[in-house]
Amino acid sequence: EAGVAQSPRYKIIEKRQSVAFWCNPISGHATLYWYQQILGQGPKLLIQFQNNGVVDDSQLPKDRFSAERLKGVDSTLKIQPAKLEDSAVYLCASSFYNEQFFGPGTRLTVL
Amino acid sequence: GQQVMQIPQYQHVQEGEDFTTYCNSSTTLSNIQWYKQRPGGHPVFLIQLVKSGEVKKQKRLTFQFGEAKKNSSLHITATQTTDVGTYFCAGSSGAGSYQLTFGKGTKLSVIP
Numbered sequence: 644e645a646g647v648a649q650s651p652r653y654k655i656i657e658k659r660q661s662v663a664f665w666c667n668p669i670s671g672h673a674t675l676y677w678y679q680q681i682l683g684q685g686p687k688l689l690i691q692f693q694n695n696g697v698v699d700d701s702q703l704p705k706d707r708f709s710a711e712r713l714k715g716v717d718s719t720l721k722i723q724p725a726k727l728e729d730s731a732v733y734l735c736a737s738s739f740y741n742e743q744f745f746g747p748g749t750r751l752t753v754l
Numbered sequence: 755g756q757q758v759m760q761i762p763q764y765q766h767v768q769e770g771e772d773f774t775t776y777c778n779s780s781t782t783l784s785n786i787q788w789y790k791q792r793p794g795g796h797p798v799f800l801i802q803l804v805k806s807g808e809v810k811k812q813k814r815l816t817f818q819f820g821e822a823k824k825n826s827s828l829h830i831t832a833t834q835t836t837d838v839g840t841y842f843c844a845g846s847s848g849a850g851s852y853q854l855t856f857g858k859g860t861k862l863s864v865i866p
Contacts, residue, residue, distance in 0.1 A: 674852060685758075685842050685856030686797065699853055734796060741785070741852055745796040 645669065647746035649735050655752045661723040664749045668716070668737030674698075676743065677710055677720050678734040686734055692718065725753045756781050758845045760857035768865050773830040775860035777843035785846050786819055786826045787854060792839040800828075800841075833864050 648667040656662050668675050673694050678686035689708065691698040694715035703710065707726070712718040722729055730753045736743040757780040767773050777786065785804045789797035801810055803819035803826060810817045816829045826843055840861045844854035 683858070685760075685844070685858050687856070688853060691853055736797075738852060741787070741802055742799045743787075743797075743852075743854065745798070747796055 647735055647737055647744055649733075649746035649749055651749055652747060653750050653752075655754065656725055657754050658727055659724040661721065662725055662751060663719055663721045664733050664735075664751075666718045666720070666735030666746060668718070668735070669739075669744055672737035672739050672744070673715070674738045675712055675718050676736040676738075677718070678736065678745075680732045680734055680748070682731070689720070722751075725751075727753050729753050756845065756847055756855045758843060758855045758857040760843055760860055762860055763858065764861045764863070766863045766865065767833050769835060770832050773833050773837070773862055775828050775841050775843075775862075777826045777828075777845075777857055779824045779845045779847075779855075781824070781847055783823050783845040783847055786823075787844045787846070788817060788826075788828055789842045789844060789856075790839050791842065791859070795839075797842060830862075833862070835864050835866055838862060838864050 650665050675692045677689045680686045689703045690700040690710045692712040695712050710720045732748040732750050734748045735746045759778045787802045788800040791797045801817050806823050807821045808819040814831045818827045840859040842856050842859040844856045
């Protein structure tokens with residue numbers, strides 16, 4: 644069974660630039676999550692989708708972050724403009740029931 | 755909002771020693787999950803506990819959920835070098851809720 648795919652794996656940008664991350668969940672998983680994991684901390688939920696609808700985006704900094712899940716499959720997370728404190732690993736996860744399957748993440752460095 | 759705290763933050767053990775990490779929630783949980791993240795890797799699901807006082811075992815790993823459903827622990831017997839990584843607890847509140855609040859994790863180092 645293929646796992647959660649994410650791209651790119653690494654991204655280096657300068658502050659105020661824009662960046663987008665892509666996630667392809669496990670086939671058949673209706674729920675998709677985006678997490679931000681800062682070095683030395685646990686993953687922090689940014690947004691949760693159920694199919695193509697948003698379940699929870701209460702911790703998403705909506706002035707600069709946006710996410711969509713068109714057709715209820717793939718998802719993209721965008722940051723515009725990026726700040727230094729956005730440097731982190733962005734993890735995508737999907738679930739069918741309760742167990743969450745994480746992708747390899749995208750390591751973002753903002754200079 | 756819900757907070758999940760984990761202690762200790764770091765633990766260094768000699769191979770063969772036991773290891774325990776503790777997790778406490780500021781609110782009553784409907785369930786708690788445990789994940790392991792190897793260095794440079796992503797979190798991998800270990801187990802979910804749902805019932806008050808529940809105890810589950812996976813080989814050398816023992817997981818407990820407190821009677822009040824506000825705390826949990828993971829105990830590893832006779833650690834091995836393959837146990838190295840960060841162990842996260844993640845709590846969920848509300849029936850049917852799959853949204854998780856992760857603790858900061860306990861980073862386990864095993865000295866051969």
